Amino acid sequence: MFGKIAERLAGKNILITGASTGIGYSTAKYFAEAGAGNIKLVLTARREDKLKALKEELLKSYPSIQVFIASLDVSKIDQISPFLKSLPSDFAEIDVLVNNAGKALGLDPVGSVDPVDVKEMFDTNVLGMIQLTQLVVQQMKKRNKGDIIQLGSVAGREPYPGGSIYCATKSALNFFTGALRKELISTKIRVIEVEPGNVATDEFSLVRFKGDKERAASVYKDTEPLYAEDIAELIVFAATRKENTVLAETLIFGNNQASPFHIYRGPQSK
């Protein structure tokens, strides 16, 4: 059964945003391992030096892997279309899109949140993610094929004090993703959302607290957090189910005349 994972991934072209560190970085490595190097990766983030180091590491372990790296700031919405158009033809058709780039900034209460942080969180977590998805889904629809994997968060369902903006961005992602899944339910395009709790990645809390290492470390003190590898494993698991199987909380079927919107909760077969 597990031998089929590499078979299912064979030749697939996987685009990951925010691949320079954390969950995106681990996801790239897990896909490479699961596909035994017989995959293509398009790895993006703002820091190209980190992507370059990851590419070298991947090539060393999997000489057959094809990796294209590019600096892409997803918060610069107008750069997303030119980026996709600039992909070499071998990498131009995306089979799996992992919308991972995202961030939380600060823990300030409403009334004190810096408007610059508000904009950066919405531009990155919501507007950039939407723009990239809109463009990639167009090509997936033409081929009636593809997986869209969204990095949501429990923060998108359970708002917490100090997280007003971050929670709002992840809630927006959750609803966008739910609508998209229902729009695509009769196609072979799967839409998957992973919603982790606290994940101890190298930079997430450091970014939130703007470089304050002590404050960042205190987030994980006396807890047993998840790690980037745990989330990467889930993403690869979801992407390597049999093509007709989608992991989702709700799916809508529109074929029944008497009851055009039947909601099913749980794993489902398309």
Ligand SMILES: NC(=O)c1ccc[n+]([C@@H]2O[C@H](COP(=O)([O-])OP(=O)(O)OC[C@H]3O[C@@H](n4cnc5c(N)ncnc54)[C@H](OP(=O)(O)O)[C@@H]3O)[C@@H](O)[C@H]2O)c1
């Ligand atoms: N860590 C958690 O506790 C947790 C929990 C639930 C959900 N999540 C979600 O999981 C995702 C990844 O989190 P993580 O912990 O891996 O975060 P991380 O370690 O801080 O990594 C974030 C990644 O996003 C990239 N990035 C940031 N701003 C960007 C931009 N404007 N354009 C393109 N790339 C950008 C960063 O690379 P560059 O700086 O090089 O651009 C980095 O590769 C996020 O969407 C986050 O909201 C995290």
